[in-house]
Amino acid sequence: xxxxxxxxxxxxxxxxxxxxxxxxxxxxxxxxxxxxxxxxxxxxxxxxxxxxxxxxxxxxxxxxxxxxxxxxxxxxxxxxxxxxxxxxxxxxxxxxxxxxxxxxxxxxxxxxxxxxxxxxxxxxxxxxxxxxxxxxxxxxxxxxxxxxxxxxxxxxxxxxxxxxxxxxxxxxxxxxxxxxxxxxxxxxxxxxxx
Numbered sequence: 661x662x663x664x665x666x667x668x669x670x671x672x673x674x675x676x677x678x679x680x681x682x683x684x685x686x687x688x689x690x691x692x693x694x695x696x697x698x699x700x701x702x703x704x705x706x707x708x709x710x711x712x713x714x715x716x717x718x719x720x721x722x723x724x725x726x727x728x729x730x731x732x733x734x735x736x737x738x739x740x741x742x743x744x745x746x747x748x749x750x751x752x753x754x755x756x757x758x759x760x761x762x763x764x765x766x767x768x769x770x771x772x773x774x775x776x777x778x779x780x781x782x783x784x785x786x787x788x789x790x791x792x793x794x795x796x797x798x799x800x801x802x803x804x805x806x807x808x809x810x811x812x813x814x815x816x817x818x819x820x821x822x823x824x825x826x827x828x829x830x831x832x833x834x835x836x837x838x839x840x841x842x843x844x845x846x847x848x849x850x851x852x853x854x
Contacts, residue, residue: 670734677725685722692735693718696742703746708809715812717745719827787837794833797821801829
């Protein structure tokens with residue numbers, strides 16, 4: 661008779677998770693997913709951000725499953741990982757907002773508005789070119805996530821792939837774009853695509 665995952669303890673689940681057991685991972689998600697989402701939503705006040713941060717958190721848990729060492733219990737560990745993910749998102753949003761303020765202020769205070777617009781268009785053209793050079797599936801995932809604002813699950817349903825594949829493809833796309841263009845042009849792209 662097989663393991664009834666819903667009946668085993670968190671500690672036992674972790675043992676199975678470290679053995680690359682997908683069913684153990686699914687059970688961790690089933691036990692803690694909605695609780696983590698509620699907590700993220702309470703902190704971020706944005707459903708899409710909350711969903712994304714929880715998805716990223718669970719992806720990180722799966723990727724780092726071998727090295728998870730609990731000093732407390734699994735629930736507390738997940739809350740710590742989620743808290744760090746939320747703080748990273750808030751920090752990222754703050755950088756984007758500050759850049760937007762500085763960018764707008766520069767445009768208001770200077771006589772080089774036309775030049776700024778030309779440079780902005782050139783940057784956006786460079787970014788679009790790099791996006792078009794991404795492998796087809798990765799490009800499709802990136803465009804659905806950042807232009808149509810779909811979640812990883814919605815992207816997965818649309819493209820007929822798994823949710824984790826959608827998340828992985830998005831991460832790889834961002835890594836490629838950052839390596840080719842640097843952080844600032846990517847931020848500019850996000851500011852102008854919303």
